[in-house]
Amino acid sequence: MSVLPTPVRAPLEHRHASHPRWLRLTHWLNALAVLIMVTSGWRIYNASPLYDFSFPLSITLGGWLGGALQWHFAAMWLLLCNGLAYLLINLASGRLSRQFFPLSAKGVAQDLWAALRGRLGHADLSRYNQVQRLAYLFVIxxxxxxxxxxxxxxxxxxxxxxxxxxxxxxxxxxxxxxxxxxxxxxxxxxxxxxxxxxxxxxxxxxxxxxxx
Known part of the structure; x- marks a missing residue:
């Protein structure tokens, strides 16, 4: 009678690191909203510059001030609603505390130094290092x-x-x-x-x- 070998769990670097569907969806919607808001915002800025420069029209969105405003407001609602959904799901699921904390100046410094030396591991993509945690909290x-x-x-x-x-x-x-x-x-x-x-x-x- 043959005995099947006990499956050996793959080490961390060989296992799949998954991102839930809601996270991927909100990520790409945020990316789209930011792209539209920034490029249309540059066109709006050009209509009344704050500083002594303007953005090339080729990298702006809207064509004219009215069109840029329409794009900007549409993307604003997308960013606001999608961003709130992202925060609420993170809070309700407990992901916010798991992924973004703990966070300390020492931990950020250590991970940043490791990254600069090319020694920061990327085996488990579903877990953020402390530099990422700080960056994502900052961008929120x-x-x-x-x-x-x-x-x-x-x-x-x-x-x-x-x-x-x-x-x-x-x-x-x-x-x-x-x-x-x-x-x-x-x-x-x-x-x-x-x-x-x-x-x-x-x-x-x-x-x-x-x-x-």
Missing amino acids: LDIAVLVVSGLVLWKSVQFATLRELLGGYEAARHVHFVAMALLVGFVAVHLLMVAVVPKTLWAMIVGRKERT
């Missing part, structure tokens, strides 16, 4: 600032309290622009990291990394 806060300052620019009279908290309408314009610039910077770094570890893109598309 940054998008919240974008939404709040955007509401002031959109409906300054109706959101008078928010306007005053931001230091007035003109100050809100500066806050909105800086928050946008920080978001673009985050996206640039995020894309660089995807280029360095391309399997992270596959995991966010199909829900798991390729078998190694």
Whole structure:
């Protein structure tokens, strides 16, 4: 009588790291909303520049101010609703505390130093290192600032309290622009990291990394 061997569980680096469907959906919807909002926002900015430069029309969306505003408002609602869904699911499932905490200055410094030396592991893509945790918490806060300052620019009279908290309408314009610039910077770094570890893109598309 033959005895079947007991299955041996694959080590962590050989197992699939999965991302749930809701996470992948909200991720790509957020990416779409950010792309539309940033490029249409650049066209809106060009109509009344804050600083001594403007964005090339070839990288803006909308064609004209009215068209850019329509794209911007449409993407704003997508970003707001999708972002709230992302936060609520994270809170309700307990994922927020599991994935983004604990977080410490020492842990961030250690993971950043390991990343700079090319020694930061990427075996389990479903778990964030402390640099990622800090970056994702930052971008959540940054998008919240974008939404709040955007509401002031959109409906300054109706959101008078928010306007005053931001230091007035003109100050809100500066806050909105800086928050946008920080978001673009985050996206640039995020894309660089995807280029360095391309399997992270596959995991966010199909829900798991390729078998190694």
